[in-house]
Amino acid sequence: MLQPVSAPVSPEGPVLQAAADTWGSVMEQIRSKQARIAVVGMGHVGLPTALGLAAQGWRVFGVDSYLPLISLLQAGKAPFYELGLEGLLLEYLGKGFFPLDNLNQAIREATVVFLCVGTPQKSSGEADLSQVETAARAIAQNLNGYKLIIEKSTVPAITAQWIDRTIRRFARNEQQGKVTVDFDVASNPEFLQEGVALQSIRQPDRVVCGVDSERARAILEEIYGSLRCPLLITGLSTAEIIKHAANSFLSMKISFINMVADLCDSIGADVSQVAEGIGMDPRIGRRFLQAGIGFGGYCFPKDLRAFIFLAQEYGVDFSLLKEVEAINQRRVELFVKKVRSALWVLRDKTIAALGLAFKPGTDDTRESPSLRVVNALLQEGATLRAHDPKAMPLLPKAPPPGAGHLTYCDSPYAAAAGAQALLILTDWPDYRRLDWQRIHREMDLPLLVDGRNLLDPETMSRLGFEYISVGRPKAGAR
Ligand code: UGA
Numbered sequence: 001m002l003q004p005v006s007a008p009v010s011p012e013g014p015v016l017q018a019a020a021d022t023w024g025s026v027m028e029q030i031r032s033k034q035a036r037i038a039v040v041g042m043g044h045v046g047l048p049t050a051l052g053l054a055a056q057g058w059r060v061f062g063v064d065s066y067l068p069l070i071s072l073l074q075a076g077k078a079p080f081y082e083l084g085l086e087g088l089l090l091e092y093l094g095k096g097f098f099p100l101d102n103l104n105q106a107i108r109e110a111t112v113v114f115l116c117v118g119t120p121q122k123s124s125g126e127a128d129l130s131q132v133e134t135a136a137r138a139i140a141q142n143l144n145g146y147k148l149i150i151e152k153s154t155v156p157a158i159t160a161q162w163i164d165r166t167i168r169r170f171a172r173n174e175q176q177g178k179v180t181v182d183f184d185v186a187s188n189p190e191f192l193q194e195g196v197a198l199q200s201i202r203q204p205d206r207v208v209c210g211v212d213s214e215r216a217r218a219i220l221e222e223i224y225g226s227l228r229c230p231l232l233i234t235g236l237s238t239a240e241i242i243k244h245a246a247n248s249f250l251s252m253k254i255s256f257i258n259m260v261a262d263l264c265d266s267i268g269a270d271v272s273q274v275a276e277g278i279g280m281d282p283r284i285g286r287r288f289l290q291a292g293i294g295f296g297g298y299c300f301p302k303d304l305r306a307f308i309f310l311a312q313e314y315g316v317d318f319s320l321l322k323e324v325e326a327i328n329q330r331r332v333e334l335f336v337k338k339v340r341s342a343l344w345v346l347r348d349k350t351i352a353a354l355g356l357a358f359k360p361g362t363d364d365t366r367e368s369p370s371l372r373v374v375n376a377l378l379q380e381g382a383t384l385r386a387h388d389p390k391a392m393p394l395l396p397k398a399p400p401p402g403a404g405h406l407t408y409c410d411s412p413y414a415a416a417a418g419a420q421a422l423l424i425l426t427d428w429p430d431y432r433r434l435d436w437q438r439i440h441r442e443m444d445l446p447l448l449v450d451g452r453n454l455l456d457p458e459t460m461s462r463l464g465f466e467y468i469s470v471g472r473p474k475a476g477a478r
Contacts, residue, residue, distance in 0.1 A: 026146050035112060036061065036109050037058050037061070038061045038112070038114070040113060040114065040116060040117055041153065042070070044080065044082070044197065044298065046114070046116030047085065048192060051088045051092055051198075054092040054097040065103065066101075073093070077089075081390045085198065104141070104142050107139050111145070111147055111148065112219060112223070113147055113149050114188075115132060116190075118131055119132065119153050119155055120302070121302045127156055136166040137166060139167050140168075146183065148220075150185075151187045151188070155240060157244075164185045184212075185212075186210060186220060187211075187237075188220065194297065195360060203227075203228075205229060206229050206230045208239050208242050209233050210233075210236040211233060211234075244303055245307070247300055247307075251300045252320070254294070254328070255327040258470075260274055262334070290452070291470045292427075292452045293369040293373060293451040293452070293470070294332065295328055296372075297366060308325070332373050339449050342449060342466070342468060343420060348404075350420055350444065351377055351382050352385045352387070352409075353415070353423050354388075354425060354426070356368060356392065356426065357388055358370070360429065362391075363390035368426075370388075370451075374386060377404070379404075383407075385414070386407070386408055387408070395408070412431065412439065417442045418443070419444060420443070421447040422443060424449070424450040427453075427454045436459075448466065450470070451469075451470060457472055457473070461474070
């Protein structure tokens with residue numbers, strides 16, 4: 001049986017240890033799943049995490065300070081689209097999952113606190129950690145027994161140390177100088193992908209736990225022990241760096257293949273086959289080599305900038321990642337140029353845009369390259385007829401002042417009606433299965449510009465389209 005060990009000595013001095021019997025009862029409660037878990041932040045990471053834990057038999061408080069969000073959850077409604085999420089919410093609401101807007105209460109009742117709050121970026125690229133700090137202070141003020149604080153939000157290295165320090169400082173103030181706090185901090189970065197979040201939680205490739213005490217390790221092993229995947233135990237900062245390094249590396253793969261695509265476009269080679277050819281080497285791997293209009297979303301662009309900023313802070317010039325970002329920025333411009341060279345003048349042209357979310361399987365449009373394309377075309381005075389299976393209700397109804405016209409359409413066929421070009425901007429699999437003959441009939445000019453290489457050039461050409469994609473030769477030109 002695991003015994004309590006000394007917690008690390010903090011800059012403020014040693015922590016009082018839980019008595020062995022107290023620790024024994026903590027572990028007993030963890031093993032029997034009687035211990036409560038609080039998940040702070042009900043966003044794209046927090047909510048699936050909380051429901052995943054509830055599904056494993058834990059009693060979980062889903063905490064958020066935004067009251068309308070909690071009301072929505074209490075009514076059994078998911079605040080964003082994610083396959084299977086609402087079903088899971090309805091299944092566990094009031095059974096293992098309890099939405100709550102009272103952070104203090106949740107902390108007091110919980111033994112394990114997952115921090116899943118937002119870490120948006122500042123204009124400098126640096127991560128804004130104010131929500132993490134607020135949560136740490138609340139924990140300090142409600143430290144009524146041993147707690148394990150698990151940082152799950154993507155944060156720069158040494159944030160866990162700051163959480164630890166902040167809790168000690170504020171707990172000390174609360175108790176007029178006497179340090180009677182008893183807690184551990186762990187870093188457990190989340191690798192879930194939007195659109196397949198529940199699958200990512202149920203069957204992760206790996207679980208990374210950054211710990212600096214045996215107690216934290218023991219609890220995390222209990223929480224994740226039933227998963228059939230490697231559990232990598234590291235130090236705190238190492239775990240934090242693993243998350244930033246993983247997202248930056250994946251972004252780098254995408255920017256790399258996008259540059260190869262540009263070369264293929266110039267030479268007349270096929271980037272999909274290049275990706276297949278290099279991806280067959282297990283040292284490279286096939287995934288994340290899909291060329292197109294670039295990466296977006298809440299994670300890659302922000303995490304890349306935060307990692308560059310962190311490196312700079314420590315005197316490391318990570319210029320490789322600066323280039324990854326610059327390449328990605330240029331993708332939209334290059335794509336709009338492709339549309340322009342096919343259509344010539346864009347003003348008053350009617351263009352259908354299929355896909356607005358930053359990737360398929362989600363209604364999330366944060367930093368979506370699709371929206372950047374739509375906005376760039378509107379700025380040039382084009383009339384846009386847009387469609388997305390999930391994202392449309394969340395988007396502003398009117399285009400920015402001075403721009404062309406934007407209409408949201410109920411179906412891809414309605415979007416195609418009278419269009420002089422149709423653009424594929426998000427690779428929703430449903431678009432592959434459209435009745436493309438019907439789309440052809442609906443359009444004014446059968447020009448198809450595929451920003452995600454979703455369709456087959458030969459098939460589209462056979463159907464009578466002028467088909468342009470990214471880094472792949474036109475049909476018949478191979
Ligand atoms: C990403 C990571 O993949 C997750 O492991 C991580 O947990 C998450 O960020 C996070 O930090 O929370 P996500 O942002 O949901 O997940 O989306 P991805 O599937 O990674 O796609 C990101 C962007 O890259 C999308 O715009 C997608 O269209 C683009 N992409 C992806 C490409 O352009 N090419 C590819 O080959 C793959």
